[in-house]
Amino acid sequence: MNSPAQRNIPSRGTILLEFLGSMNLAITLLVTVAVASVVGTVLQQNQPYQDYIIKFGPFWHEVFKSLGLYDVYAAGWFLVILAFLVISTSVCIYRNAPNMVREMRQFRTRVQAVSLRNMHQVQEWHADVPVDALEPRYRAWLRQHGYKTRSADHDDHRLIAAKKGSWNRLGYIFTHTAIVVICLGGLVDGQLPVRVKEMLGQIQPETRDIPASQVPEISWLPEGNPSFRGNVTIPEGGRAGIAFLQLRDGYLVQPLPFTIELKDFRIEHYVTGQPKSFESDLVIHDPEREQPVEATIAVNHPLIYEGYAIYQASFDDGGSGLSLTAWPLSHPTLDTQKVETAVFESLEVETPAGRQTLEFESFRPFNVNPAPEDSDKQFQNFGPSFTYKLRNAQGEAREYENYMLPVELEGRKFFLSGVRENPNQPFFYLHIPADPAGSPQRFLAFNALLRDEARVREIAAETVRQTFSELRLQEPGMVEEVTATMGRLVRMFARGGFDGIVEQVEATVPEDRRMQVIDAYMKVLRNILSALYAEVLRAEGVDISEGISERDSRFYEDTLNAVTALPLYGSPFFLQLESFEQVQASGLQITRSPGKSVVYLGFTLLMIGVFMMFYVRQRRIWVWLQPQLEQTQVILAGSGERDRRDFEREFTQLYQGIRRAGESG
Amino acid sequence: MSVTHDQMMQELDERPFLQRLGAFEWIWALLVVAGSIYAWWHYHTLMDGYEVAILAGTAIALVAWGWCWKPVRPYTLAVTAISLFAVWLYGTDIGARDSNFFLKYLIASQSAIMWMSALYVLATLTYFFATFTRSEFSGKVATAMTWSATVMGTVGLMVRWRESYLVNADFGHIPVSNLYEVFILFAVITALLYLFYERKYQTRALGGFVLLVISAAVAFLLWYSFDRGAHEIEPLVPALQSYWMKIHVPANFVGYGAFALAAMVGVAYLIRNAQEQRNPQAASGSVLPSLEMLDDVMYKSIALGFAFFTVATILGALWAAEAWGGYWSWDPKETWALIVWLNYAAWLHMRLTKGWRGAPMAWWAIVGLFITLFAFLGVNMFLSGLHSYGEL
């Protein structure tokens, strides 16, 4: 009937509101946020850019970087979607809440009989009791069953309107308000000021690894910064008045209004060697206070100080002192050296392969590993170890892991030293056999002798002469030749192990004679090697007149294996840890999050709201009472929108109950 | 629809709730309270204030649960009796699990869990058998098997709790700390939810479907323990040493269990739906419940899961605030919890305000299970993060 012109044309604002509060948008947003969130879990966030470049190549790295995929949850587009969700939810509340509150309060005492009869659940009957007597009974019954009632007189009838579970609507309001509250609270804590400042170019993350005192002004945040989350590592006995905030590929420095001193750090371990607990004894020095504040923190037990929360986050080495001996491996002419250093220090060393840098990285006071099957213990402690990198002039580094004490394997003891070329590989271990004195000396002596060409020649000549005289051979030329061959074989062996010799033969000897030649070479080599070993034993003062003991010959085999592995080991020296002085450091996380209480308010609303929405059931019941002489005509109708099935059953009961209530008394 | 006499009587009872409680209800409450006081008296020196509060809360919840759903009482009593028996058999010697007959073959945690596994798988088959042969008796057997499996699973967890202290007093902790343990929890909770709906809706036709998920969980569990030795009791990393774990994890698994149940009801829905579309007449003879009812169970289950998942995620955030220094860090596990939550929020809106019903919602519930599965399992396996239980 209305012509288009007469109809209210909605204003732009209304249309916008309609759109923002629409269910379609809401559902779309819910799903969009979910999908967008996936991205940040599949792609590891906030890694150094270098790692991403290696992984994706420079082109995709640029693309991903500009899309903000390395820090999705702080990316502009993600925040915009969240903002839309908040706006949409707010509009939704704004549009629905007033109606809901009104509806919660209203009893709806003006309902036509027709509407009642159209309801899902209806019963009609005649009661033998007049309206005035019936009404209080029905109302009492309803009240007893949790309904609130109100009745109204109309011309020819009286209507009891009853309801319960109106709180359900409040549940809606709570839940949806909670979403808005949580998002706003989260925004306060989301380092927004930092991001804004960065966008305005007022701050810039520092990417170099330099002491805080050298970090330029532009990477410092103001002391009063209301919300941040930073880390700092303090060695025992040390102090810090700053925290570092990770920001993409760099960091910012956050000064604190107090300094934190680490008095003591304790770490307890399970028998398995896994950490059981860590605790830090902290002293907070606050210029505002006369007395420093002492506190002990542990994982799951932070300290809250003046709105700053201090958490036990991790632990590290605090620069443990290491006393080392460097034994030359590849060149016997180098001297054995004593080195005094500490974790995190580095040293320049001159090696035959040029200038190299030693970077000491970590120290562990013990290493617990599962014990071998046949042992009666479950775990075995391998003792202290330390790691370092050996970096050459080109910047390439190999990483080493050395154990201080010899480790028992299959009844023999070895000094273990692991090496790898990149951190993703497992360590390859060099097994240096420990001599009866528990030191690597004998192995090192043998190895040194092996590389001392003059001595090798002497011993070879002596061996050959002796063998020839035992065989009664008289060929001086042969002596020279065999001695020279021995020297050559030892040199090859020292450089490339047994494999080196095999390779050499394969390169120079025709295929059909190779096996023979290799066999012959090995025999000769074995001869001279055992002569060298005998020499080492003799020098050590071992009596070998009765032959070599089984233990010493085992040692010999282990030594040959280790020498064979040396080319892969790739270091010109072996670093042996003589003693250490452990210094631990505690990793603290320091945060300030003023939005937390807002968020927690939201959490509370959400939990209450969700349960109210699902488990407070909304019910409305109407009883229409129409006098008919001494009798009353009753129409009982009800609605329970959300769960018709349950309501159907409930209504049957209600009908029987209320009808009986009217009859009795 | 068939309703038991018992249920009719209960529903027609007009007295207010508290007056309706009979002697058994009060005895039940008394038992629970007495048990909790005993536990407190025995262990209070080892508990902090929060743990005492959790114990009290558990007692209240258990009383209320037993009042609202009667089978809880025999279930709890059986679990308690068997667990105490096992604890008594153990004494202070963990070695008893290899030397004592009862422990070795029945109720040491490992054995109980094997029984649970076998019974769930058998129950699955029996439910399907009962449904297709319409055998009332087999159905009852299946229900009994499911209850027994659930009792054994719970006993397994309880005894494991004790065993963790026997292995090494330092290791002791509630067994909800790693994938192996929570898989058992998942199976038990899903079964309990199912048993609740079975009784409420008086149908066993869904048993096979729901237990199929449980059987899958059991298969994973067996592979995980035989292939990976996951059943070994390990000490707790410091980050997990918190009372929060005791409430956060179980709340989560009510959520996971309910979502799993909803998805399997969704499968039943789709089958019945296909039957009806192919032949509207034959559908009335279907062994599956009506579409309307399936839809109802699916909704209720998702609603329940959503409510508990909301609580669990919030508890997780509160815990994170205490352990990691922030209530939200966008850690992969957290983020996936949010994804799961948003997904079901969208599902609920679709149904409630757009009035969607039918096959699309069933499909969505099934997809939801995969999303949930990823949050629950995939994140630990494929993504790194603070929840990998390896760090700290």
Ligand code: HEM
């Ligand atoms: C993160 C955002 C949101 C969450 C987590 C959320 C959650 C919920 C939940 C759990 C329900 C109850 C469903 C049920 O009882 O089955 C619900 C209902 C509802 N939601 Fe949302 N919601 C969100 C955003 C929105 C938005 C943006 C709108 C506006 C279009 C909206 C409108 C509604 C409406 C109208 C209801 C029905 C209330 C009723 O009749 O009881 N929701 N919401």
